[in-house]
Amino acid sequence: MTELTLSQLISGLAADGGPDLRGYKLTTLERRIRRRMSELNIGKYGDYLDFVRRTQHEPSALLNTVLINVTEFFRDPPAWEYLRTQMLPRLFQGLRPGDTFRVWTAGCATGEEAYSIALLLAERLGEDLNHFDLKIYGTDIDDDALAVARRGEYAAEKLRRVRPELRERFFMASGRGFRVNREVRRLLIFGRSNLVSNAPISHCQLVICRNVLIYFDTNAQKRILERLHYALDPGGILFLGKAESKLSESRLFGPVNSRWRIFQRLPSGDGVAAQDQPYSGAEARKQENDGANARMFQQHILEAMRAGVIALDANDIVLTHNDAALAQWGISAKIAGRRLQNTELVFRCPEMMARLESTRAGHHQSVAFQCAIKNNGSDDRLVAVVLRPVMAEDGQRLGTVIYCDDITDREKLQGMLEQFEATSEELQSANEELETTNEELQSTNEELETTNEELQSSNEELETTNEELQSLNEELENMNEELEQRTQELTEVNSRYTGTLESMPWPVVLADSGEKIQLWNTAAQQLFGIGATSVVGVSMDRLPLEAGARKALIRRYRSVMSRGRASVLPGLHLRNHGDLGQFDIHFTPVSRITGKTDGVLIMFGPPGGGRQFRRTATSTEHRNAGAANTRKPRR
Incomplete structure (x- = not known):
């Protein structure tokens, strides 16, 4: 089956009693109809037309999708x-x-x-x-x-x-x-x-x-x-x-x-x-003059009737009416001489013209129906209407007489039903037809969406996105402030950590897992005669030690790295400014939160330092481990 185009869909909807979208801008219709189809997970116009035919309330749903009521008091x-x-x-x-x-x-x-x-x-x-x-x-x-x-x-x-x-x-x-x-x-x-x-x-x-x-x-x-x-x-x-x-x-x-x-x-x-100009002309004026007396009697008869009466000629032009008709419909006497379709009465009763047309197609039979009239600030009224064609002896249609009566009151309704007993069945049928066609009438569509209003809707979406971006920016600013705070805290910790190392009387060296020097305090500089700038980042095998001492130190370092436990290398002889001295070298592993050893803190202490030295070393180990374990700020 060949896929329907948008124009074919619109024609199909109108032909099937769906929303009549003919005359609206196709670009706008396509966007709105596609939106509705997307909500239903329907991809093709033909499938959607079938869905509308099968689903009773879909025409109304489509109408709600197409219409956008953007309005306000004193807009602009x-x-x-x-x-x-x-x-x-x-x-x-x-x-x-x-x-x-x-x-x-x-x-x-x-x-x-x-x-x-x-x-x-x-x-x-x-x-x-x-x-x-x-x-x-x-x-x-x-x-x-x-x-x-x-x-x-x-x-x-x-x-x-x-x-x-x-x-x-x-x-x-x-x-x-x-x-x-x-x-x-x-x-x-x-x-x-x-x-x-x-x-x-x-x-x-x-x-x-x-x-x-x-x-x-x-x-x-x-x-x-x-x-x-x-x-x-x-x-x-x-x-x-x-x-x-x-x-x-x-x-x-x-x-x-x-x-x-x-x-x-x-x-x-x-x-x-x-x-559609109001009916007026020489012929009408002549008829009015010639029949003045007859019209006077006719008007008296009309005014005496309880029901409202409006007489139309063959062209549906209002010939005459009584005051009861004007009162029941809430219209002015200016309807005389005008086509019925251009009067307030049709606005009050939208189905009037369709009913009038049915009298022509119904073999000249009367048509009866009811019409609800909306009144602002008071109760609605219900008017019963009978359209009776007037025929000449030769069968030519001369016009139509509209009889109407306010049947809001139940007693009036009963009286009306008795008065028009011959047409009660048809009136009931017409009322049922009116009820059943309400939903069909809802399918008639006038598009109220404009390009400007769509842009307004898009602008609101952009404003929402902008607010989301502003919210995200605020979150980023908060994160940045937190990052700056954590950086400051880290700087303070690092400062305390460096101060602690610098204040220690013993040489302290920190080597990472790659056997490279990362920290070198003043005492170490005095011991080896080399500044921190010359040794930080340098491999341990380049320390200014005798070969045997260097190998012993590196060997013990590797042992502590692999086992993750502190160790002491006692009585190692090192030269200090040319003099040979003896040191106990303490190796303390440095671990991260994961528990993995990624460095060793090496402290050169006096031989036989005893418990005091070990307590100091242990305290130093804890402080260094705490500094090393400081969490990095989020990025």
Whole structure:
């Protein structure tokens, strides 16, 4: 079997319901996927694709490996300060209480940047905060990260860039960290959305998309920029990340401050924006005038209904709705005249468009399902939805009516089940399908890792290595100090040892195992008439002795070396400055810790020195052995 390439693996993953990694930079993907394969001890792409197909939770594990949620409050503080002092006053210029102000944070990860802009807006508006229709949307594909964002709870170290006055005003202690208070949390709506393939949030004055674009290849960046352009109202502001040095589609945005990556929407572009403009025109106005009375009665009927109702034409453009629908979905009346896919409703209920499409493929049958709506600062709500196609007599599709009812309360749920008894089985089936596809939806992947953030991760690794090197250097410095101390101790011992030898009245000579002279005290110099510099390192057979005496001395030396026991050579005649004298020569072995004799201490004493001399010799033997046995310092 031919081995798969990386591109084939990515296509295979998407085709099998795994993470859809198409559009991301291949070099980054290769590193991240290889890392996951290494953890599993899998070497080939084909084997890994088989593993993903066999293992239920592997798509989620791969997603966690690919995604790196590197974010923080007020990341790049100077950029946020410019946004606060220069751009927000500009964006709020001309706005009055009751006006709408919408912000979209795309790729919000765990929510720090979404809360950052919320804090700035809450600070700016102060007591007028509740007088504006202010909404901040945070989208991401990582469900775990979105769960953190919805809680709004962060460790104390995460708040290091939050100004003290903001921390004191908008945070409260919670567990081992701090939680954003309810006043700010209610401003935010977090939801799962694919930046590449899902419809953008529209009619925004500010879009924050920091360090997201550089995850994608050039074509994907172009598509994303078109969506961001459409998301912004004319004159809206796009706030990018520090790592995004330039825009690949400059015709869509003009720079406001290139240093801090702040751009303004230009009135150009023909992509998403051109093909999804709100429905308006002469024909629509004429129909509205001609049917004014009929529409009035229709609206009264709609408002009298308990259930929410939204009517769409054949092109999925919102024709009308009642207030109950707006209240249940938490959306504004501005959806009228716009394509459904470009409204807040689709953001609130991501599966709406897929369900709507199924009514076209299902022989014009109604489709029922449930949708959970996340509410910051309050309990989640559950809305039951029925999509009913409207058909002409000739079978032509005229549009769709969306019926919705809040079934959070169990009694309402029971009433809804009775009201739609004919579709209860299908509703239950749809609910089960929704549950079983949750894990499949998790396999859809948006890469949040950027080259800059990878470099940041590598930098952290380098910092760790540097700390290890510093620790090792400290250990070496400690070892060096210990070495210097031991050297000093050895010098002191050697000094005492030399002083002891020099203070002795008897000649003392130390010969090593190679029969070479290593020590020669002053008394020996006086006896033989030769200084230490002339004899140290010289072989014993060159001592200035008569041949017979020299041979006797060397013979006894060798005997002591081989046996390792002290010995005395009595009555040896030696010449002292020309005079012939008699000496008792004492041989004392010098041993190391191992017990092996590696030298002999030779002392020339007066004949018949008796016990006193032997005690002195023995004491000298112990001192010399102690000096010789001194451990060498570690290197």
